[in-house]
Amino acid sequence: MSSAASDVRLGENVSVHETANLYGCIVGDNTRVGAYVEIQRGAVVGRNCKISSHTFICEGVVIEEEVFVGHNVTFVNDMYPRATKNGALRGRDDWVCIPTRVRRGASLGSSATILAGVTIGEGAMVGAGSVVTRDVPPWTIVVGNPAHVLRSLPAGDAS
Amino acid sequence: MSSAASDVRLGENVSVHETANLYGCIVGDNTRVGAYVEIQRGAVVGRNCKISSHTFICEGVVIEEEVFVGHNVTFVNDMYPRATKNGALRGRDDWVCIPTRVRRGASLGSSATILAGVTIGEGAMVGAGSVVTRDVPPWTIVVGNPAHVLRSLPAGDAS
Amino acid sequence: MSSAASDVRLGENVSVHETANLYGCIVGDNTRVGAYVEIQRGAVVGRNCKISSHTFICEGVVIEEEVFVGHNVTFVNDMYPRATKNGALRGRDDWVCIPTRVRRGASLGSSATILAGVTIGEGAMVGAGSVVTRDVPPWTIVVGNPAHVLRSLPAGDAS
Numbered sequence: 493m494s495s496a497a498s499d500v501r502l503g504e505n506v507s508v509h510e511t512a513n514l515y516g517c518i519v520g521d522n523t524r525v526g527a528y529v530e531i532q533r534g535a536v537v538g539r540n541c542k543i544s545s546h547t548f549i550c551e552g553v554v555i556e557e558e559v560f561v562g563h564n565v566t567f568v569n570d571m572y573p574r575a576t577k578n579g580a581l582r583g584r585d586d587w588v589c590i591p592t593r594v595r596r597g598a599s600l601g602s603s604a605t606i607l608a609g610v611t612i613g614e615g616a617m618v619g620a621g622s623v624v625t626r627d628v629p630p631w632t633i634v635v636g637n638p639a640h641v642l643r644s645l646p647a648g649d650a651s
Numbered sequence: 652m653s654s655a656a657s658d659v660r661l662g663e664n665v666s667v668h669e670t671a672n673l674y675g676c677i678v679g680d681n682t683r684v685g686a687y688v689e690i691q692r693g694a695v696v697g698r699n700c701k702i703s704s705h706t707f708i709c710e711g712v713v714i715e716e717e718v719f720v721g722h723n724v725t726f727v728n729d730m731y732p733r734a735t736k737n738g739a740l741r742g743r744d745d746w747v748c749i750p751t752r753v754r755r756g757a758s759l760g761s762s763a764t765i766l767a768g769v770t771i772g773e774g775a776m777v778g779a780g781s782v783v784t785r786d787v788p789p790w791t792i793v794v795g796n797p798a799h800v801l802r803s804l805p806a807g808d809a810s
Numbered sequence: 811m812s813s814a815a816s817d818v819r820l821g822e823n824v825s826v827h828e829t830a831n832l833y834g835c836i837v838g839d840n841t842r843v844g845a846y847v848e849i850q851r852g853a854v855v856g857r858n859c860k861i862s863s864h865t866f867i868c869e870g871v872v873i874e875e876e877v878f879v880g881h882n883v884t885f886v887n888d889m890y891p892r893a894t895k896n897g898a899l900r901g902r903d904d905w906v907c908i909p910t911r912v913r914r915g916a917s918l919g920s921s922a923t924i925l926a927g928v929t930i931g932e933g934a935m936v937g938a939g940s941v942v943t944r945d946v947p948p949w950t951i952v953v954g955n956p957a958h959v960l961r962s963l964p965a966g967d968a969s
Contacts, residue, residue: 511831513670513686513704522899527831528687528846528864530704530722542893542900545831545848545866546687546884548704548722548761560893563848563866564884566705566723566762568779573758575701575719581681582701599891602866603884603923603941605762605780620886621923621941621955623762623780623796637780637796637941637955672829672845672863687846689863689881705846707863707881707920725864725882725921727938732917734860734878740840741860764921764939782921782939782955796939796955 503539517549520557534589544602552589552608559594562602562620567592569608595630615645662698676708679716693748703761711748711767718753721761721779726751728767754789774804821857835867838875852907862920870907870926877912880920880938885910887926913948933963 496502496514503521508514512525516533519525523537526545531537535549538557543549545563552569555561569589577586590608594600598612601620612618613630623637631645655661655673662680667673671684675692678684682696685704690696694708697716702708704722711728714720728748736745749767753759757771760779771777772789782796790804814820814832821839826832830843834851837843841855844863849855853867856875861867863881870887873879887907895904908926912918916930919938930936931948941955949963 509831511670511829513668524899527848528705530686540894540897540899546705546723546846546864550722558894558897560891562886562891563868564723564864564882566779568721568761572776573719573721573760574756575758576699576717576756579699579717581683581699597892597894599893601891602886603762603921607779617890620884620925638794670829672827687864689845705864705882709881723882725938727880727920731935732878732880732919733876733915734917735858735876735915738858738876740842740858762921766938 499533509545526563538596552591553594554591555594556596556598558597560599561594562600562604564603565600565606566604567606571608598628615647617645658692668704685722697755711750712753713750714753715755715757717756719758720753721759721763723762724759724765725763726765730767757787774806776804817851827863844881856914870909871912872909873912874914874916876915878917879912880918880922882921883918883924884922885924889926916946933965935963 495512499516500514501518508525509527511527512529514531517531517535519537520539523541525543528546531549532551534551536554541559543561547565550569553567594612595614597615600618603621604618605623612628615631616628617633619635622639625638631647633642654667654671658675659673660677667684668686670686671688673690676690676694678696679698682700684702687705690708691710693710694712696714700718702720706724709728712726753771754773756774759777762780763777764782771787774790775787776792778794781798784797790806792801813826813830817834818832819836826843827845829845830847832849835849835853837855838857841859843861846864849867850869852869853871855873859877861879865883868887871885912930913932915933918936921939922936923941930946933949934946935951937953940957943956949965951960
């Protein structure tokens with residue numbers, strides 16, 4: 493199995509596990525991608541990130557540099573997905589991709605689900621198992637389903 | 652790695668990702684199955700469905716036609732699972748499989764968990780990250796853990 | 811793809827799916843490991859366990875004997891993960907691994923998330939989709955996000 497299709501743009505010193513499935517995406521320098529990770533066409537992952545095993549990053553997601561993405565994290569780019577339209581499978585022109593952004597130095601805990609259209613602020617932390625339904629302010633910790641702010645973090649804590 | 656064992660019954664024009672793991676199941680015409688999907692013996696998936704990456708469909712699950720199953724969706728068929736009985740691993744005769752059904756045109760959001768024994772009604776939508784513990788009425792949206800009805804949808808909205 | 815690296819110590823009669831990714835860990839006699847499971851260096855899984863597909867077991871986790879681990883279960887060993895330190899990727903010396911223990915005969919429902927540092931008591935059951943943030947007493951069922959005790963179980967019910 494090929495871990496990165498030929499249309500993937502990898503920076504220098506990128507590590508991609510042999511079981512990963514990357515196609516049409518961009519991954520920045522030094523970033524590490526774990527087992528069973530899928531990164532779709534059009535997704536962008538910055539430099540110095542860790543993308544942990546079992547995570548799914550869809551089209552429309554931009555992850556800036558120095559971001560920690562835990563295991564089993566799932567992004568979403570469609571609020572009302574349907575399989576078909578007029579009885580036939582939907583194709584690429586039958587839906588609108590809603591963009592999501594994870595800003596520099598943020599951390600997404602394992603098993604977090606990130607809904608379409610949100611922005612995770614710089615240095616923010618999403619607790620493990622949380623479902624993020626709206627923007628996360630920078631330098632805060634959010635937890636729960638739906639995720640709410642638990643407390644603030646000192647700015648610059650990430651690195 | 653073989654993506655579909657020889658005892659799988661695939662309809663016409665079915666697409667199964669090379670990393671998927673299907674055995675003893677039935678998949679209907681035109682349905683697409685993504686990366687790292689496992690579909691177990693005895694499960695049935697209808698025509699014109701999308702089964703997205705990282706999803707697990709167990710024995711006892713019937714998915715009707717035109718259903719959208721998001722990424723990382725997990726079905727359950729045993730309410731009180733145990734590894735062993737009298738100190739030895741349980742086998743196929745040591746538990747009862749509880750059936751689950753997803754009706755025509757429903758959509759299951761990514762990272763949803765569907766407990767054993769529920770029915771997801773026609774055209775219903777399960778929000779991303781939800782844990783479904785009881786039946787979902789047709790043409791409703793449910794969200795949360797445990798999932799509750801958020802609002803109704805216009806019938807026939809699916810296609 | 812190699813399912814178990816040469817530094818894995820497997821007991822007798824262990825079954826590991828060909829898509830699994832095990833390295834530097836110990837797995838006891840008769841235990842079964844499903845598809846797309848990752849078990850990291852330093853993790854220990856006891857005898858007569860079932861580790862179901864899509865599950866992630868990290869360094870610092872000890873699972874005793876006769877434990878059922880459902881599908882898509884995720885363990886955590888770091889409460890405040892960050893990708894980088896002073897702008898460079900963190901390495902093995904830049905964090906502290908927090909240990910987690912699952913005691914004999916416990917069952918972890920599918921899609922459960924187990925936070926760092928907790929102990930799951932003997933014979934306890936974690937409901938599907940739960941997020942466990944603190945210790946689970948023996949012979950109890952916990953559910954929800956965060957998980958809370960739903961009710962007690964008769965001791966010795968597991969086997």
